[in-house]
Structures are given as structure tokens and as C-alpha cells.
Amino acid sequence: MSALPVREKLAILSDAAKYDASCASSGSAKKDSLTSGGIGSTEGMGICHSYAPDGRCISLLKILLTNFCIYDCSYCINRSSSNVRRARFSIDEVVTLTMDFYRRNYIEGLFLSSGVIRSPDETMGEMVEVARRLRLEEKFSGYIHLKTIPESSAELVEKAGLYADRLSINVELPTDEGVKRLAPEKKPETIRLSMAKLRQKMEEKAEPTLRTKKRERFAPGGQSTQMIVGADKTSDDGILHTSARLYGSYHLRRVYYSAFSPIPDSSSSLPLQKPPLMREHRLYQADWLMRFYGFSQPEILAGSSDGMLDLTIDPKLAWALRNRGRFPVDINRADREALLRVPGLGTKVVAKILETRRHRRMRLEDVGRICQSIAKLRPFIIAEGWSPGALTDKLGLRGKIVQPCEQLALF
Amino acid sequence: MRPAEFNLARYSVRLDSETDFAGWRDATRRLALNEVRPEDISWHVVSNSEQGQTDLPTVPAGTQLVVPRDFIARAETAFCHSDPGRFALLYRMLWRLRTEPKLLSIASDPDTRRLEAMEKAVRRDSHKMHAFVRFRKIGDGDEERYVAWFEPDHFIVERNADFFVRRFTGMRWTILTPHASADWDGKRLAIGPGAAKADAPPQDDTEALWRTYFENIFNPARLKVKAMQKEMPKKYWRNLPEASLIPDLIAGADKAAKEMIARMPTTPAPHHAKVQAKHWPKREPTQTPEDDDASSISGLREAAKGCRRCPLWRDATQTVFGEGPDKAKVIFVGEQPGDQEDLAGKPFVGPAGKVFDSILDDAGVDRQKVYVTNAVKHFKFEPRGKRRIHSKPNAGEVQACRWWIDREFALIKPELAVALGATAALSLLGKAIPVTKMRGQVIEREDGLRVFITIHPSFILRIHEPAEKEAERDRFLADMRQVKRLMAA
Numbered sequence: 081m082s083a084l085p086v087r088e089k090l091a092i093l094s095d096a097a098k099y100d101a102s103c104a105s106s107g108s109a110k111k112d113s114l115t116s117g118g119i120g121s122t123e124g125m126g127i128c129h130s131y132a133p134d135g136r137c138i139s140l141l142k143i144l145l146t147n148f149c150i151y152d153c154s155y156c157i158n159r160s161s162s163n164v165r166r167a168r169f170s171i172d173e174v175v176t177l178t179m180d181f182y183r184r185n186y187i188e189g190l191f192l193s194s195g196v197i198r199s200p201d202e203t204m205g206e207m208v209e210v211a212r213r214l215r216l217e218e219k220f221s222g223y224i225h226l227k228t229i230p231e232s233s234a235e236l237v238e239k240a241g242l243y244a245d246r247l248s249i250n251v252e253l254p255t256d257e258g259v260k261r262l263a264p265e266k267k268p269e270t271i272r273l274s275m276a277k278l279r280q281k282m283e284e285k286a287e288p289t290l291r292t293k294k295r296e297r298f299a300p301g302g303q304s305t306q307m308i309v310g311a312d313k314t315s316d317d318g319i320l321h322t323s324a325r326l327y328g329s330y331h332l333r334r335v336y337y338s339a340f341s342p343i344p345d346s347s348s349s350l351p352l353q354k355p356p357l358m359r360e361h362r363l364y365q366a367d368w369l370m371r372f373y374g375f376s377q378p379e380i381l382a383g384s385s386d387g388m389l390d391l392t393i394d395p396k397l398a399w400a401l402r403n404r405g406r407f408p409v410d411i412n413r414a415d416r417e418a419l420l421r422v423p424g425l426g427t428k429v430v431a432k433i434l435e436t437r438r439h440r441r442m443r444l445e446d447v448g449r450i451c452q453s454i455a456k457l458r459p460f461i462i463a464e465g466w467s468p469g470a471l472t473d474k475l476g477l478r479g480k481i482v483q484p485c486e487q488l489a490l491f
Numbered sequence: 492m493r494p495a496e497f498n499l500a501r502y503s504v505r506l507d508s509e510t511d512f513a514g515w516r517d518a519t520r521r522l523a524l525n526e527v528r529p530e531d532i533s534w535h536v537v538s539n540s541e542q543g544q545t546d547l548p549t550v551p552a553g554t555q556l557v558v559p560r561d562f563i564a565r566a567e568t569a570f571c572h573s574d575p576g577r578f579a580l581l582y583r584m585l586w587r588l589r590t591e592p593k594l595l596s597i598a599s600d601p602d603t604r605r606l607e608a609m610e611k612a613v614r615r616d617s618h619k620m621h622a623f624v625r626f627r628k629i630g631d632g633d634e635e636r637y638v639a640w641f642e643p644d645h646f647i648v649e650r651n652a653d654f655f656v657r658r659f660t661g662m663r664w665t666i667l668t669p670h671a672s673a674d675w676d677g678k679r680l681a682i683g684p685g686a687a688k689a690d691a692p693p694q695d696d697t698e699a700l701w702r703t704y705f706e707n708i709f710n711p712a713r714l715k716v717k718a719m720q721k722e723m724p725k726k727y728w729r730n731l732p733e734a735s736l737i738p739d740l741i742a743g744a745d746k747a748a749k750e751m752i753a754r755m756p757t758t759p760a761p762h763h764a765k766v767q768a769k770h771w772p773k774r775e776p777t778q779t780p781e782d783d784d785a786s787s788i789s790g791l792r793e794a795a796k797g798c799r800r801c802p803l804w805r806d807a808t809q810t811v812f813g814e815g816p817d818k819a820k821v822i823f824v825g826e827q828p829g830d831q832e833d834l835a836g837k838p839f840v841g842p843a844g845k846v847f848d849s850i851l852d853d854a855g856v857d858r859q860k861v862y863v864t865n866a867v868k869h870f871k872f873e874p875r876g877k878r879r880i881h882s883k884p885n886a887g888e889v890q891a892c893r894w895w896i897d898r899e900f901a902l903i904k905p906e907l908a909v910a911l912g913a914t915a916a917l918s919l920l921g922k923a924i925p926v927t928k929m930r931g932q933v934i935e936r937e938d939g940l941r942v943f944i945t946i947h948p949s950f951i952l953r954i955h956e957p958a959e960k961e962a963e964r965d966r967f968l969a970d971m972r973q974v975k976r977l978m979a980a
Contacts, residue, residue, distance in 0.1 A: 087703050094707040112657035121658040127622045128722060130733055132709040133740045135718025142708060150770045152763070160766045161759035180697050181704075183637060183662060184626045219661065256805070265771055269796070272808045276834040325806045328874030329833070341712045344751045354748065355712055370876075377874065432598040439593045446599035 084167055090177065092167040096147040096158050097193060101306055101338035103128075105139045105188040105223040108245035108301035118219025119182060120189070122245065126223075127188050140191040140225060141181050145169055145206055149195030153252070153263035154347035155311045155340060158195045163345050168197075174210050175218065182222055189223030189245070190214070196229060204232035204240070211243035225301070230267075230274040237274075238298075241281060246301035246333070249274050254322040258312040262349070275330040278303045282331070302333035309363060310356045311340040317387035320366055324377035327370070337363045362389040369395060372427055373420045397423040397481065400460060407472050410462040412441050424456035456481055501531040502547065506578070509536055509646045509670065512570050519582055521547045524554045529586050534578035559588060562595060569609040573645045580605060616645045621654060623727050624666060627695035637664040640691035640730060648673055649682055656680055667691050698732040705733040709740055711747035788817040791898055795868060801891035803869035803884070808833045813864025813899050821907045821978050822862045822900065824915040826947055830879050833870035838863050843949035850948065850964065854971035856978075862903055866918035867892045889918050900940070907977055908940055912947030931970060933977070943977060945970040
């Protein structure tokens, strides 16, 4: 096995990592290599260095240390019962690959995950060692994201936080029952506790120490998680409830939704179909409503019959159509909160409206010039010289706004 | 007739290069202070050979051009745009700003919009440069250098060179573009003239590895070509080593995805049984705490970890069980764990717990000698963004959790219970009582347990007025002193 050339290992261990949705390299503390004379920088905003034909960005070298695994999670290609080809990188190989790729500007850094071999601590220990060597021996200041193994020891997690920009722990599935059924050896209780401990650690280290008044570095990019969508029967409302709980409880930076994708040699307990990509997209949109638009989780789907997001229209428009009593909103008078609820107005456009209207009253055309399209907007706003009249309450409004569009065809 | 209508500008300004912002600034200062109207100026970029500035008016003595602070920074960005009309636009905006100082805040104004569009294009081009520059290594050891060929849409090399210095300080590199080049020798940055693609190395051995990665990280079941092209337009492809793989990956995606699905599940790998036997010798039986008749507090605590008696476990992190000596004379009962308690798994460690501790200390009650627990053992909350808003447990939840409270009392057999707040009183007495009215009283239960009634320490935290807060703290301290007397009695 160790005789495999690096290129073959890379093929196996990047293939094994492609089902993980997280990719961001943003939100960490700024750092560069000017003082160390080494290589690498993070400037707050992540950079996507390439895009795969699946539309997902390639920002990090996303690989597994090994795809051998003692767990048998039925949604996972690397589960112990799978007949997939196995490989294992040495620490050296991962460090060299990362540096070689980074120097050519292919990547922002490394996202290292791993199957669990022998014991959680042993695997976690090797991942931490990769990060340590990159930071201390290679003087690498790029982005490092480590996938923490929930069962590993507190000391290892603390070390991981010292070297990594971001740590993550996957909740795997939206409900504990789902985890128990599809990942029988994983314990939802342990996953929660690990997230709780990470939050505590991050808050503790964020306090300036008495002696130096300086903050210690501990995973400045925060923690994130991923859950698989569509492998069990949880509704969108249930999924968003779990996300809201995770954001509130563990201060996650991101919850990633990964549409369950068929995997080769898949377990017979799972649906074999194209991943529900549109559903995944709508979940991300709903997630934005919670994080940036002031929506509380229960109201996103309040009044919907099945607790599922509408696949044909975005969740904000769907909400507005269900809550027409709150419209039209006056562009020249409404507060920020009300403007953010208007379909078609994003946070940046709302900021521009608030700034512009301090100096002049805005007409529909003015709004049209600063946002992408007013087709969606018109029924929901009042502007100088524009009132939607009865349009807001018109029965066929939905049909007028929604371009006939289909969900991506199942083949 | 006005000269502008014949396109006969009175002043012709010659800039040294496409990125000669200093030249534009100097000309602008001279022209604007001499009241030269925008339509009377034409702007040109000249090559070094034909250099020769048209006579521009001198700055009148004692005058100064006042410009909003952020205009210069924004103009500098837009200046890198490749649109030849940018020099005139920026002058016109500056001209207008003298009488319309809020111009930059009016997002719907055509000039402001055009400026914004230019800035955005330059920023996007810079971002794409940060992303899509691909270095190729030449030489080894001391001769090791990295060279890239890149074709930006705008004149952004000078603007972005520092980014690459910060990022690749410990490396010697050169970025070549048609307009300019940037070179870092490890110590100094040099901006030079443009180059040709042939000046850059044709390939690099690591590219094969990178292409392997690109091929394998792609999931054919998720083909989204439009999403890819939106962020990585085709114009960049010719200089990206991985891009030549894209057409074949797209063409083969459907087949690859179908194959993934069609491949029948196989029987588990041979090592699977061994792994299972070694690491998971016996699956833990599902916990049924009801059957677990623990005979000690630690056994009870263990059993409570899997409590599913009410739905609160679903959103909480963990069961927060009581803490203290199992022969304590007094048990303090609070309402429910809060945010911090939920994370730590211990009762009374958050802000209210700190208040509680300090008052117990003042009253001379040793927290190590008392048992502290909650009426409800899981945190009940509403998520609000990144915060959890405490939400009061209802009677059903209090009732469900009495199963644990009753067992705690049965094992510890305390002489006194202190009900901290209404929920605790409800739990201990089985009925709602007016806490503020009955505060300081001792109620004897049918089973003989004496229950002392007081408020929950979080009540003190919620008072903002300092004097009132202090008074409330004193009242609670008096209550705790009374508890101490009752303990001694």
C-alpha cells in the first residue's frame, strides 16, 4: 500500500474528500509572510483558485490523510464495509503537496480530514502534526482547516486550534435519530459536547490574558459543520431548526448543507438518485435569511403546508407572498429591517438605498438602477411616483413573478 | 457655438502611461482651479517617445482644490480600468463634487454608477488575478524561481504586486502580463514593462499532480457548468493548466454519475468484519433510564445523561445534573441550566451562578457542603442569531423532570430544600406559589421536608438601577443567612 505513488494516493484521497461541502477560506485573522520570510497569507477574504465543473470552488487542497476508517456510516464512501480503494498519505507527503501547490498559487491552503484508523487520538494526532510542521517548519501562513474528530482528546484539540485557522466537526445528519440509524457508531451526544468545548475554548482564548493583554491565537476562523441533506426524511423546517440551534449554541461560522450524493458501492439503505441540488441551494438561501436578514428560523416556513422550501422560488419571495399584509414597503421611509424583507433587495442594495435617500427621494427607476431587476420588486414597494395598487394582493402574482423554471431534471 | 460640440477641446492632457494617476492628479488640479470645464478637456495616453505636455495653466496662487476624502481612493481604483473614458469621467465627477458634495452617496446618479461599476470591475479583476495567477517553477536550489503569465482585463499589476509580496515573501517570483511585469527577488519589488506569453515557462511538473487533484475532487453527480463559468469565465481558461480537462469532465459526467449509481452494492469488504469485531465488540444497548434504578448520585447522574422524558434534550447540549456532596444537609434548587451551564455540564456556573456563589460566600455558606441542582435539567431556549434566549420551562417539563428531583432527594435525604424562584417552588411543592409574597418562609411538605422560599439569583442580574440592585442583593444575602441558621438548627 505504501508503495503507491503520490499521484495515485492523491487521486484516491481527493476523490474520497469530494463529498464534503465545506470549502471556505474566509473569516480568519489576517496574516502574511512578510515578517517570517516564509510563504502564505490570509487577508480575511477567501480566494477561490479554481472551479470544478460541479460549480464548487476550489480554494483549499481538500484531502483525506487516509480513507481507511473504523466507522461504518452508510452515507460515506469511506465506511469500513465499502470496497473502495484505500490509501494513506504520510505526514511528509501532505506537507510537501500543500507547499508545492501553494507556491504555484493553486490553493489558499489545506483542508485536512481523515478516516479514523486505529484510534481517534492517533488519527487526530497525525493531522495536528501536519499542521504543526506546516506552521513551524515550513513557516506557512496560509489557511489550514482541520476536521476535528469528536472523540479525540482535549489536548489534541487545543493543539489543533493553535495551528489551524478553522476547526470543524460534522453533525452528519439533522437529527440524532438519523445519526443513530445511518452512523451507528457515532454518538450525537459526543458531537454536541465537542462543539460546546470548542466554543468554550474559543471564548476563553479570546479573552486578553492579564499579563500580555494580547489574545492567544485559537482557530481564529471559528468552527463550522456539515450536515447531509436528503439521506433521511427530515423536512427543511427540521433542518433549519437544527441549524438555528447550532448557530445559537456553538456560535458556528457556517453550517454547510451537502445534498446527499450517490456514492459508488453505496449502501443499500440510502436513496440512489441525483443529489437534490436545488433543495441544497434553497437551504443555503434560507440560512442567509437567518444570518444576514434578521429572519428567525420558525418564520421562514411559517404558513407553509409541508415544512419544505419552495423549489421554484427563493425563500424570501415565498415568505413575502405568504405575508402580503406586510407589503408594500415604502422605499423612502421604511427602516432597514423592513427593507431587508423585500424580495430582491440584498444587504448591499439596502445600504445604498438608506444612504441615497438621505439626499433625494427615490423613484422606482432609481431603485432599478442599483439592484439587479425590479420585476420581483415592483409589487412589494412604494417609491416616489410608484404605488403597486392592487398588485400586491393580486391572486396570480406568483405566476407573474416566477419565470417558468424547472427543477434540474432527474435523469 | 461651444467648442465641445465640434469635439475641439481647448486643453489636451497627455498622461505618461495608462496608470499615470499622479499625472492625472496634477493636470486635474491645474485645470479645475482655473475653472476649465470638463467638456473643454481631452485626455490622452502617450508613449515615452512622443512625450510632451501641452501647456496646462498654473495653479493660481493661494488656491487649493478641496476634494472629499474617499474620492481620491475611489478614483485611484477606477483609474486602473481599461476604459479610455475614465480620465474624463473622474474629472467630471470632481468638477460636479464642488457643487454637489453628496454626489458619491447618490447611488442612482449615472456618473456615480459608472464609477462604481469601474471600481467593481477593477476589484473583480484583482480578485481574479489573486486567484488565477499560476506560477511555474524554473531552476533548483539557489536558482529556484517562480514565473507566471497572466492576462488581466485592466491595468492592475502595480496595484496587486504587494499582495503577492505579502503572500510569497520567501520565494523569488515574476508575474508577466501584456501591460507590465512585477518581479520580487526576495527583497525588492520591481515593476517593469509588459511581456509576451512566450517569455514564461511552458510547463511545470507539479501541474500533473494538480490536474489529478482537479479531476478527482469533481463530483460528476453534481454537474453545474453555469455556476462554474460564472466565477471562472472562459477567458481565463487558456492560462489555467487544469482548464483543458473541463470539456471531457463535463462530457463524461452523466455517464460517470450513472455508473456510480448503477454499481450494485457489493458485499462488505473482507476487513470490515475484523474492524467491527475489534473496535465495536458490542453495540451499547439503548439506554432506558427508567429501568436504571441507581442507588447513588453518581449512578443517577450517569442515568440522567440519556434522559428523554421530555423533548428538551433535543436542542440542549447535555443533561446538567445536580452537584455536591451526596450527604448534603441542604439542597438548593434552581430553575434550569442556562447557556454556560449547558456548555459546561455543571449547574450555576454562568453569570447567575457567579452572583449566587459570591452571596453564599458572604453569608458564610460553604458551597462545597451544599448540593445544587435545577428543577429542569436541560436548557430550554430560543435561538436568536448567535445567542440563545432563555425560555421558561412549562409545567409539563417541570413535572417530567421531577422524576430526577425526587430521586436526588430520596438519595441525599437533606434536612432543608431551598427553592430559588417560582419554577423551583413549583417543582418542590407541586403547585404554583407567589414567590415574592412568600419569600423567606419555610413550608413543610407532607413528607416532612422543609422548603425555604426565595427568589432566583438571576433576578438580581436583571436589575439595572445600581441602588436597587444593591438592595436586592442585600435581601438575598439576608435570605441566605437565614438558610445558614436553618441549617444549623
